[in-house]
Structures are given as structure tokens and as C-alpha cells.
Amino acid sequence: MTMWTAVLVAAIVCVALKTVGYLIPARWVEAPTPLRIADLLTVALLAALVAVQTLGAGQAIVVDARVPAVLVAAGLLLLRAPFLVVVIAAALVAALLRLWGWAA
Numbered sequence: 001m002t003m004w005t006a007v008l009v010a011a012i013v014c015v016a017l018k019t020v021g022y023l024i025p026a027r028w029v030e031a032p033t034p035l036r037i038a039d040l041l042t043v044a045l046l047a048a049l050v051a052v053q054t055l056g057a058g059q060a061i062v063v064d065a066r067v068p069a070v071l072v073a074a075g076l077l078l079l080r081a082p083f084l085v086v087v088i089a090a091a092l093v094a095a096l097l098r099l100w101g102w103a104a
Contacts, residue, residue: 065103069094 001009028034054066073090081089097103 062104065094065097068097068103 029038050070054070055061055063069090072093073086076086076089094103
């Protein structure tokens, strides 16, 4: 299977899944349980993405300047700081830790 074949098959599968989604009766997805699962699944996937990007380096788990930066960002988000401030503060923390040689 070539790369283009895989891309075409993936595109066809995605369109088929989207089409099936339109065929599902609305009462199935408007029930409280599917709505709650959809809400929690989104948060879980986002948390997993953050964890992988924070701790992953190839096939290894690495604890470096990204971990304190993410902790600072989480704290600022809890304090309801503007998103731009959160991003700049997290980048600044990681940069300073690397500059001072306290983290890789």
C-alpha cells in the first residue's frame, strides 16, 4: 500500500463515518449519557495530547523545562488569566529554566 492509497482510504473512511453520523437518530445523541461522554471524551483527549507533548521525546518519557511551564500555565488558567498571558508566561518559564541550566 502506497502513501497515497492510505490517504485515500483514510479519506473515504472519514467521509463514511461522517455520513453514518448523520444517519443516527437525534434522540440517541441527545440523551444525557452520550452528551456527558462526548464532553468528557473531549477533555480526556486534550489532556492526553498535553501529556504526550509535555513528557514525550520520541519513545521515551522526559521530564524537562516543559513540565514546570505546563504547571505554570495550568495555574494561570485556574486564575482565569487571558490565554495570551498564559502562553507567554509558560514560554518564559521554560526559557528561563533552560537559560539558567536548571532544566534541559
